[in-house]
Amino acid sequence: MNAAPHRQHSPRKRFGQNFLRDEGIVARIADAIHPQPGEHLVEIGPGQGALTQALIGPELQLDVVELDRDLVTGLLAAFSIHPGFRLHNADALGFDFAGLARDEVPLRIVGNLPYNISTPLIFRLLAFAPVIRDMHFMLQLEVVNRLAASPGNKHWGRLGIMTQYHCEVEQLFEVPPEAFYPPPKVRSAIVRLTPHPHGRWPACDETALRRVVQAAFSQRRKTLRNNLKGILGDEALEALGLDPGARAETLLLEDFIALANHADQTAD
Numbered sequence: 001m002n003a004a005p006h007r008q009h010s011p012r013k014r015f016g017q018n019f020l021r022d023e024g025i026v027a028r029i030a031d032a033i034h035p036q037p038g039e040h041l042v043e044i045g046p047g048q049g050a051l052t053q054a055l056i057g058p059e060l061q062l063d064v065v066e067l068d069r070d071l072v073t074g075l076l077a078a079f080s081i082h083p084g085f086r087l088h089n090a091d092a093l094g095f096d097f098a099g100l101a102r103d104e105v106p107l108r109i110v111g112n113l114p115y116n117i118s119t120p121l122i123f124r125l126l127a128f129a130p131v132i133r134d135m136h137f138m139l140q141l142e143v144v145n146r147l148a149a150s151p152g153n154k155h156w157g158r159l160g161i162m163t164q165y166h167c168e169v170e171q172l173f174e175v176p177p178e179a180f181y182p183p184p185k186v187r188s189a190i191v192r193l194t195p196h197p198h199g200r201w202p203a204c205d206e207t208a209l210r211r212v213v214q215a216a217f218s219q220r221r222k223t224l225r226n227n228l229k230g231i232l233g234d235e236a237l238e239a240l241g242l243d244p245g246a247r248a249e250t251l252l253l254e255d256f257i258a259l260a261n262h263a264d265q266t267a268d
Helices: 023-033 050-055 069-079 118-126 141-147 158-166 206-216 234-239 253-267
Strands: 040-044 061-066 085-089 107-112 132-140 167-175 188-195
Touching (some): 023 107, 023 132, 050 107, 069 085, 132 167, 158 167
Parallel strands (some): 040 061, 061 085
């Protein structure tokens, strides 16, 4: 997580760095995560280590993934004394998180995700859901609203549907711009993502689900009839109890799963 007020480092725009400076916010995030001995945490983008300091403890494994080489020396100097600390100088978008899992202990992922990579990184992490217990992220408030949206909400769309297919989403609290250096131009929020147990939703081919959802929201103001043309016709939509003249934002997650299963069967 990009954090900490004490060591000198100029935030780099190309890395999307906004360092968390508010100790009260750091404490609230640590309380929400509430790490326990024997757990395995993974922090994405520890930056200068404010949250790292709040999380690290005895009998705890903490892997951190930091892209900025200039921050590595300071992190190692501060935390390598802890036997459970490991640093990976790597890009989280290409990192193999499953490779960190050991002895069937699930991973707990945390981080202040740079706004410019937050959506693709969340989609990447969803692929590792089977080895993840939960995820706590600082994100742009707009992204958290999309993650936590419900049908009929203007924020309901591809990000929320695909995330909620894999995880329960809880918006925890907002964080003002002045909690960071430099202050971002947007408000932030903390969100908790908890992967569902097996069987939460009907069986579904995820590739088909992604295809249907992306098509359904390709033009938000258009109807299912228009956006799903070439995938499912009026007859198929009506057979599933859906109005071809409805917009995608009115559909439930269960409806998209049914659409994906029908489209998958038709393709076969």
